[in-house]
Amino acid sequence: MSKLVIVESPTKVKSIKKYLGSDYEVMASMGHVRDLPKSKLGIDVNNNFKLEYINMPDKRELIKSLKDAAEKSETVLLATDPDREGEAISWHLAQLLSLDLNQANRVTFNEITKSGINSGIKSPRTLDLNLVDAQQARRALDRIVGYKLSPFLWKKVKGGLSAGRVQSVALKLIVDREREIEKFVPSEFWSIDAKLLSGKKTFDAKYYGNVDDKKPAVISCREDADRVLNELTDADYIVSNVKKGLRHRQPAPPFITSTLQQEASRKFNFTGQKTMRIAQQLYEGVDVPGYGVTGLITYMRTDSLRISEEARAAATSLISSIYGNEYVPDKQRYFKSKNGAQDAHEAIRPTIVELKPEDAKQALSTDQYKLYKLIWERFIASLMTDCLQNTQSVDITANDHLFKATGYKVQFPGFTVLYEEGSDDAKNNEGALPDMSKGDILKLKKIVPNQHFTQPPARYTEPTLIKA
CATH class of the missing domain: 3.40.50.140 (Rossmann fold)
Structure with missing residues (x-):
């Protein structure tokens, strides 16, 4: 039998x-x-x-x-x-x-x-x-909430609507945020940006306040901005302090369910549901030439950041062979899961570490390829060396006023040769500054006052709602 x-x-x-x-x-x-x-x-x-x-x-x-x-x-x-x-x-x-x-x-x-x-x-x-x-217990809550509330929605709003254990909480978050937005009263403020020349290189510096200010000055109206500009007329712009350092940027950990959904939404505009559907296909098995029908990723419903030692060793060997030993950290990187995380499964990772996305591309649909490539690159990058950045912070005095500028230059790219994490926030345009020393006299190319208004909290996007 x-x-x-x-x-x-x-x-x-x-x-x-x-x-x-x-x-x-x-x-x-x-x-x-x-x-x-x-x-x-x-x-x-x-x-x-x-x-x-x-x-x-x-x-x-x-x-x-x-x-x-x-x-x-x-x-x-x-x-x-x-x-x-x-x-x-x-x-x-x-x-x-x-x-x-x-x-x-x-x-x-x-x-x-x-x-x-x-x-x-x-x-x-x-x-x-x-x-x-x-x-x-979850199924019972779904039924009790949905069975009681859904008919109420049909009567009061329109037919076909449903209320549930998760939907109702998500809706409350959205409604609360909308009420915050409706109540929000914008406040005016101004910034002053200076374009300065050091040698033959220009860079931007932001107005901070008086040289003795401990906090950035708040310029609340045009009149205050004009007063500062008048006091800067014919001022000499002198470098008063230079601070240099080395910043280590660590890679993001491998994906868990929520972070995979967030990143796929940011990079591909996938809904959470679509991401999980494609991940399920990759987990269940794809016919890859040379491998046959095989699952390409580990189980995709997980909140654990644990990685098996076999997968870690395979990734380390791959990194060394493709990028060189300098991209392998001296000390292995381990990620700590959040408190309360279930550790029954590993993080989401490729099952065949050596199967590069390009080698699997012909066997995958366009969306499957995008998601597999994302998971593969994130996993490999998570075990690579830090990105090293030479940082420079410069204080510039003009009469009794202070401007600040910051910048960085990549010393060693580390994991960024393979992967950069997306962001829900506006990008920082910080770049490299010219090399400066205390006492350098700079030339003012342009100074511009800019009017701003405080912004209400942003409405939720799918990735920020998942994160909430």
């Missing part, structure tokens, strides 16, 4: 069966097989919130096929996705197939590769009922 392995997605069936061989039958549950009824609440709130599950009507034939296959098999292994939802699906399958919950019939695959599959198959465990309870 063969062993039956049940996964969630039909895409994974082919990938996994290739590695397990003829002794195993692999079938897909196509997601959930049981759920709460649509015709009623389905929760007995007076009986410890007992959930009343029913077999999903569109899964009748599939459930019958799974039962028939289970009866013919010596062992049934539940290999649904390694998260709360997957654990709950396995629990429902165990109920339907009358499996003993005390037996070790649950297996998980952090990556759909030969080593990942073999490791999972060799390490069966019992179902994690705490994870199952967590998923059921």
Whole structure:
């Protein structure tokens, strides 16, 4: 008799069966097989919130096929996705197939590769009922909130709208931000920018205030700006202080679910849903020439920054061979996950570290290639050396007034030869300054007052809402 392995997605069936061989039958549950009824609440709130599950009507034939296959098999292994939802699906399958919950019939695959599959198959465990309870609590909240609030929205707003555990909180964040914007009263302020010449090189300096000011001066109106400009008439611009330093820019850590969604939105304008759909495809398996059908990334629902030592060693070897030993840190870089992070999975990383994006491009759709390249580059860059920048901060006095200028020049690019993280904020145009010394006399090319108004908080974008 063969062993039956049940996964969630039909895409994974082919990938996994290739590695397990003829002794195993692999079938897909196509997601959930049981759920709460649509015709009623389905929760007995007076009986410890007992959930009343029913077999999903569109899964009748599939459930019958799974039962028939289970009866013919010596062992049934539940290999649904390694998260709360997957654990709950396995629990429902165990109920339907009358499996003993005390037996070790649950297996998980952090990556759909030969080593990942073999490791999972060799390490069966019992179902994690705490994870199952967590998923059921979420499902109950979804139903209680949505079942009560959605009909209210249909009456008061329009049909087809829904309210839920996550939607409603996100909506409150958006509404609160909109109210902040509506209440916001802009305040006027002015800046003064000077374009100065040192030798043959020009650079920009910003007005700070009087030489004795501990904080930047606030110029609140045109009259105050004009007063400063008048006091600067015919002034000599002299370098009063130069501070030089070396700045280390560290690479960002490898992706977790939220940061992957944020970065894909910034760089490709992908929605969070689209990002996760494409990541699921890369995780479940793609037919790559020379590798066959194999998963290209580790499991994409994770908040852990942990990296396996095998992947770390492979990345270090790759960095050395492509860029040279100077791009490998003297001390290995380890990233700390946030408090409360679940450490069951690794960070999101390529499963075949040596498979460069260009080498996989022909096997991938345009969007799959974009996301794989993003994940691959972020992971490799995270284990490269810092970017080293020579910094220079210059104080310039003009009569009793002070201007400041800062700049940097890259001494060693480090990880930036491969990857630069996107940002939700305006870009800093800081560049290299001419080399200056205390006492240098500068030539004023132009001085410009600029009117500004304080801005209200920005409306949420998808990446900033995810981050919130």
